[in-house]
Amino acid sequence: MLDIKQIRENPEEIEARLNTRNGEFSLKDVLALDEKRRDIIGDVEQMKAKQNAVSKEIPKLKKKGKDCAPVFAEMKELSAEIKEKDDELKATDEALRNALLYIPNLPNNDICLGESDADNREVRRWGEPRQFDFDIKAHWDLGTDLDILDFERAAKVTGARFSAFKGAGARLERALINFMLLMHTNEHGYTEISPPFIVNRASMTGTGQLPKFEEDAFHLEKEDFFLTPTAEVPLTNFHRGEIIDYDDLPVKYTAYTPCFREEAGSAGRDTRGLIRNHQFDKVEMVKFAAPDKSYDELESLTNDAEAILQALEIPYRVVELCTGDIGFSAAKTYDVEVWMPSYGRYVEISSCSNCEDYQARRANIRTRDPETNKTMFVHTLNGSGLAVGRTLAAVLENYQNADGSITIPQKLRHMMGGMEEIR
RNA sequence: GGAGAGAUGUCUGAGCUGGUUGAAGGAGCACGCCUGGAAAGCGUGUGUGCGCGAAAGCGUACCAAGGGUUCGAAUCCCUUUCUCUCCGCCA
Numbered sequence: 001m002l003d004i005k006q007i008r009e010n011p012e013e014i015e016a017r018l019n020t021r022n023g024e025f026s027l028k029d030v031l032a033l034d035e036k037r038r039d040i041i042g043d044v045e046q047m048k049a050k051q052n053a054v055s056k057e058i059p060k061l062k063k064k065g066k067d068c069a070p071v072f073a074e075m076k077e078l079s080a081e082i083k084e085k086d087d088e089l090k091a092t093d094e095a096l097r098n099a100l101l102y103i104p105n106l107p108n109n110d111i112c113l114g115e116s117d118a119d120n121r122e123v124r125r126w127g128e129p130r131q132f133d134f135d136i137k138a139h140w141d142l143g144t145d146l147d148i149l150d151f152e153r154a155a156k157v158t159g160a161r162f163s164a165f166k167g168a169g170a171r172l173e174r175a176l177i178n179f180m181l182l183m184h185t186n187e188h189g190y191t192e193i194s195p196p197f198i199v200n201r202a203s204m205t206g207t208g209q210l211p212k213f214e215e216d217a218f219h220l221e222k223e224d225f226f227l228t229p230t231a232e233v234p235l236t237n238f239h240r241g242e243i244i245d246y247d248d249l250p251v252k253y254t255a256y257t258p259c260f261r262e263e264a265g266s267a268g269r270d271t272r273g274l275i276r277n278h279q280f281d282k283v284e285m286v287k288f289a290a291p292d293k294s295y296d297e298l299e300s301l302t303n304d305a306e307a308i309l310q311a312l313e314i315p316y317r318v319v320e321l322c323t324g325d326i327g328f329s330a331a332k333t334y335d336v337e338v339w340m341p342s343y344g345r346y347v348e349i350s351s352c353s354n355c356e357d358y359q360a361r362r363a364n365i366r367t368r369d370p371e372t373n374k375t376m377f378v379h380t381l382n383g384s385g386l387a388v389g390r391t392l393a394a395v396l397e398n399y400q401n402a403d404g405s406i407t408i409p410q411k412l413r414h415m416m417g418g419m420e421e422i423r
Numbered sequence: 424g425g426a427g428a429g430a431u432g433u434c435u436g437a438g439c440u441g442g443u444u445g446a447a448g449g450a451g452c453a454c455g456c457c458u459g460g461a462a463a464g465c466g467u468g469u470g471u472g473c474g475c476g477a478a479a480g481c482g483u484a485c486c487a488a489g490g491g492u493u494c495g496a497a498u499c500c501c502u503u504u505c506u507c508u509c510c511g512c513c514a
Contacts, residue, residue: 037473037474038475041483044483045474045475045483048483049483052495054494054495055442055495056443058442058495068494071494073494074494078494243433245433368452373453375470375471
């Protein structure tokens with residue numbers, strides 16, 4: 001959520017910056033609601049001031065033994081008027097908040113301008129894509145042929161865009177999860193959390209999935225709960241409504257969770273394999289940072305994601321997303337893209353974002369400025385570290401052999417019970 | 424699922440027979456005194472949001488959330504959420 005005071009002060013500039021995003025944004029409604037709201041507040045607070053003043057006098061009148069009936073009659077009328085105004089204020093408040101909830105974060109001023117992923121800026125590359133001297137297979141064929149992935153039965157059990165891991169495939173997935181968590185906790189200083197996989201509406205609103213993107217989420221109607229689309233939601237909302245000790249910053253959490261997405265609007269895209277499913281596993285990293293440190297934290301967060309691919313020795317590149325491609329809540333985002341031989345290009349495997357105070361304002365997550373002792377919003381960051389299904393796909397494809405077997409990356413072998421290859 | 428108890432500020436903890444209670448006491452924090460330095464001790468200060476204002480400040484709201492009763496609600500009533508205890512069921 002953007003700061004209404006900032007919007008009020010220079011709406012043109014904010015509107016211009018918002019419109020470097022994909023889509024058109026107007027602050028007209030917000031400004032009108034804000035003005036209406038302040039008008040009502042002026043009136044109703046004056047009435048309340050009078051009500052309070054008279055209320056204070058009543059005990060004194062009673063003590064003197066005076067008749068309060070005329071005062072009561074007058075106050076009853078005032079009370080009714082206040083109630084009416086208050087209702088109007090509440091409705092306006094709600095309308096304003098709702099309008100604000102639909103406005104995305106302001107892109108950071110320094111990120112590259114652009115309309116789509118075609119305009120993203122490559123920041124760096126690591127590793128050389130391997131040259132194969134045989135016809136390569138895509139991971140869904142490799143997995144099916146080795147009987148470690150089973151898409152048909154997953155479709156039978158549930159439906160399209162679900163997958164099942166079997167035997168060494170299931171073990172490889174578990175090894176990857178464990179490997180990532182160990183690295184983030186032991187080497188990168190994150191605290192592991194095992195959060196609920198189901199979250200409530202307030203949490204989804206706090207991180208920005210709701211209200212605008214409700215159709216993307218799996219909804220449990222009876223309880224009004226949602227299957228978590230990313231551990232960013234439970235992790236960031238861990239501190240919703242709290243004031244975090246400044247000395248504890250940055251707070252760094254990592255979690256493994258399954259993630260559930262409706263993938264509404266992506267029909268026909270990445271229909272095969274592990275790239276785009278309704279359910280997938282992900283290890284997530286979330287940070288709460290002091291405002292003046294958050295961009296340094298974004299760099300290290302991205303490095304923490306990269307470290308996984310470096311350890312697995314799989315080539316990747318890092319791109320800075322342009323204004324037209326960054327997500328709703330993000331001010332700046334780096335995508336880590338892994339080399340996927342069957343696609344013949346780099347494919348997103350992690351998205352690392354600084355949301356600045358956008359989520360913190362929605363979710364009311366604050367700290368105390370040590371200088372002034374005043375409360376201020378923290379900055380929140382999140383990044384995948386990494387998407388497990390896509391990592392598994394990248395391992396299969398990059399480590400495939402001419403005979404269709406898979407060599408297991410060195411660093412994963414001890415977590416696979418010493419297994420060196422899958423055949 | 425049944426019966427009961429509870430939810431107060433950064434934390435802890437009073438108030439809950441309705442009216443100078445934004446809310447006692449304590450802790451913490453900040454500043455000052457004391458000290459060679461620190462601790463202890465003493466003194467002072469210390470909530471948040473919103474509105475108006477250049478500012479000082481003034482006003483207003485907030486005692487889990489929402490509604491109600493009342494001239495007036497942290498205090499009374501209802502609903503919801505959460506926590507705890509007991510019973511039942513259960514991995």
